[in-house]
Amino acid sequence: MCGIAGIFHANPEQKIDPQLLVNMAAIQHHRGPDGFGYKTLDDQGVGFSHARLSIIDLNEERARQPFMSADENLLLAHNGEFYDYKRIRAELTLKGARFRAKSDSEMVLHLYPRLGLEDMLPHLRGEFAFALYDKQHDRLMLIRDRFGVKPLYWTDTGDKIVFGSELKVLFAHPDVPRRFNAKGVFHQLMQTTVPGSTAFDNINQVKPGHVVIIERKHGKFQVTDQKYWDMDFPLQSERLKNDRDDEEYYIEGVRKELLQAVQLRLEADVPVACYLSGGIDSCSTLGMAAASQQSPVKAFTIGFDDADYDETPIATEMAESVGADQDVMLLNAGHLYENFEETLWHTERTIYNTLGVAKMLMSRHVNKAGYKVVVTGEGSDELFGGYPAFRRDMFLHGMDTLSPAERAEWEAILAEANKLFQGAMLAEDEVSDPALNELMGFTPSCLQPWLASAVHVPGLLAADLRQEVEGYAPGQAIAEALDGDMLEGRHPLDKAQYVWIKTMLEGQILTWGGDRVDMANSMEARPPFLDHHLAEYCAQLPPSMRIKGRTEKYVLREAMKGILPTTLYEREKFAFMAPPAHTDPDKWAALKVLSDNYLSDEAIEEAGVLDKDGVRALFELHEAEETTASTQVKLDAVINHMVGVQILHKHFVATDVPALARQKAEEYGWRV
Structure with a gap:
């Protein structure tokens, strides 16, 4: 939806140059080309700015951010969307709240004073990252959505906090050093980053589902990082007591929750389209969207000139079956590298595959077609066990009763089914990391190909950086960043999905495959599968409802059986990525x-x-x-x-x- 930026001085008497705030908004103009705003509190050493993409409440003057509360106690800059906001606004209005705009963002200024931070957060449903300054308590709160769909970075320079939606926003401030971090570069070269980290010195991310609270105490900052939500899978002992044998119960539950999540994400004051690949995920969202509105849905598809990676035929079959207006953009794989450099200006991290480039070109195509919002399929594999790594971990670590012969048979089945993933999504050879083994009982398959790549990294680094990371164990660093309480006592499939969500989903799929390459062209992507109500329901699904025999995403297939083409309903997971070079x-x-x-x-x-x-x-x-x-x-x-x-x-x-x-x-x- 937008880009946010701000400065919070340790000395409240320190003035902030408003043009500097505007410059910080301008460097992320792509996130919000429809207008900008800024606000400084000169007696507090606080200033926010905002670059706006108009999606809800198109009145530029009325909806311009940052927002100030009526009593001038709260200052807000918000990026993203809060769903179900009309119901919440109506309830607040009945209780005496007065809104100046039609924006979903403004409801924070009414929920926070009434409920407080902790009790407000459960009411916020959607994809968001926002900064809220509370003058009374002299504290800055940086808050990010539960899965990290929307980015938010911050740094402490010693005398000020600088924050923004992108790294370049922080670097636009002349006092923020622009230096690589040796461990950060190590992880850029091996692909998987440590949650909350970046490639640069002293530049932090607000973790998904977290609030960073920064208070001034005697001219110094007191920083607290609080988790307000997590993907909490049941303990195995709880599953034994509570799992039901009634498949239809789970199938109907998924159908109900997903339909609501899709319908909420169709709410906008501008047209909403869908991304459509040939996978179950985007086909499901398109089918739900088409069933929820009268007019035909616009569907955008990426096609590749390599038959092994192209999903256009099934996507077209799906579009025709629901009467969608499909727009196919065919990409020549050889041309993707021509846009590699521009893509990295937006991703602000390295990418292992040119899918990120393809997604950036697609968002440009969508923007030129006159759309600002699309519904996407990201998050489905994370909820329903769709990746080959999950199936591998479930059968190798979740079935202790398998005989050696049965285990060998499953190994052969998995190897045959996942040839296309070998080397990229699955390691060629087994990789065992001591720290991860100690934390969760095994090294998750999703991390193994990148841990295998890590052996090459020290030799690639310049001598001074190599010396800094001598003896560094990347698997241990990742393990230490994970919450062991969320892994202890869980089923191996739950553990594997949790680790993926904390590493691959947030650090890759939602970054260089999602927000950053979509917002590069002022285009907001909305992933209904990452609705936290749906996610909480899916966490309760028995492992056998996610992966049943050879069938991954079993419960989703059954829930969507009525709208999926037969060929798609019966097909195994397909690799939606650009062909390797x-x-x-x-x-x-x-x-x-x-x-x-x-x-x-x-x-x-x-x-x-x-x-x-x-x-x-x-x-x-x-x-x-x-x-x-x-x-x-x-x-x-x-x-x-x-x-x-x-x-x-x-x-x-x-x-x-x-x-x-x-x-x-x-x-x-x-x-x-």
């Missing part, structure tokens, strides 16, 4: 062009992040005759990450970001 000569040539530019000896020495000999050795390994196809897939990812680190250095370290922000403010005419 080495599988296509044109794409590999395009990657080599980028590599020649960013991974030359001169470029590496200038940035000082990578080691030229290590980079050269990795390319030699990739092209060696004895290197298997699965290993090449893994090394494709590492090469993408190496190029990505160099691009990040160019964008955010070598570039004078404060000057760029000033330039953009001038370009857009955003002046105080």
Whole structure:
């Protein structure tokens, strides 16, 4: 919906330059090109700014943020959507609340004084990240939605807190250092990051389902990080007592919760479209949306020129079955790398596959077609056990009664079914991490391919960074960032899904596959599967309702059976990702062009992040005759990450970001 930014000084008498706040909004103009606003509290050392994408309440003057409460005690800057807001606004109005706008955002200013922070949060349903300053208690609250659909970063420079929707917003402030962190770079090169971390020194993310509370105490900051929600799977002992044999009970429950989640996300003052791949997830959301409104739904589909990765035929069959108006954008895999550098300006992290580029090009296409909002299918695999890693962990760690022969049979079945995922979503060989084993009893399959990639990382780092991470254990760092209480006593499938949600979902799918590449073109994506009411219901589903025999997402298939094409209902999970570079000569040539530019000896020495000999050795390994196809897939990812680190250095370290922000403010005419 928008982009937010702000400054909170340790000294309340410190004045804030309003134009600096506007510059911080301007550098994220793509998140909110429809208008900007700012507000400073000069007697409090506080200032917020906002870049607006108009979706609910199109009156620019009335709905301009930041919002100030009527008593001038609260200052709010909000990004995202609160659903079911009309009902809540009506109830608050009956209790005497007076709203100045028709916006969903404003209800925070009425809920917080009446309920307090802790009791307000359960009423907030949707995808959001917002900053709320409470003048009476002199505290800043940074709040992020339960799954991390919307981003929110912050840093403490010592005398001020700076926050924003994107890293570049923080870097637009001249007092925020732009330095890589050695461990952060390590994780960029191996793909999986530590929850809450970034590639840069002292730059933090608000974790999903968390509130960061910052209070001033005698000229210093007191920072508290509080969790207000988590994906709480039942204990196995509870499952034995409470799981029901009645499949229809669970099927009907999923159908009911998903329908409500979709219908809520169709609420907007602008047209709402759907993303449509050939998977169960987006087909389900399209089917629900089509059933919920009279006019045909607009459906946008990405097609690839590689039959192994293209889902257009099934997507078209689905669109025709519900009478949707389908728009197919066919992408040439060889051209994706032409937009790689621009994509990383928006993702602000490395990407292992050009799906993020494809999604950015799709959002541009949707924007040009006149749409600002789409409903998407992200989150379904996380709730219903859709990824091959989940099936592998369930059968290898959740069925202790399997005989060695039965276990070998399942290993063979999984290996055959998941050939397309090998090296990218599944490790070629078993990887066992001691810290993760101790935490959850096994190393989750979703992390294994990236832990396997980690062995290459030290040799790729420049000498000074390599020295800083000597002896570093990435698996241990990830394990320490997870909440062990949410893993203890749970079924292996629950454990695997929980770890994915905390790492792969938030750090990748919702970042470079979601918000960042959608909002790059001022386009808001709404994932109904990540509605927390639906998620809480799905946490109670017995493992056998999620994965039944060879069928993943069993309960969703059954719940959506009436609207899914037969071919889709019967098909196994398909890999929705762009083809790996080495599988296509044109794409590999395009990657080599980028590599020649960013991974030359001169470029590496200038940035000082990578080691030229290590980079050269990795390319030699990739092209060696004895290197298997699965290993090449893994090394494709590492090469993408190496190029990505160099691009990040160019964008955010070598570039004078404060000057760029000033330039953009001038370009857009955003002046105080």
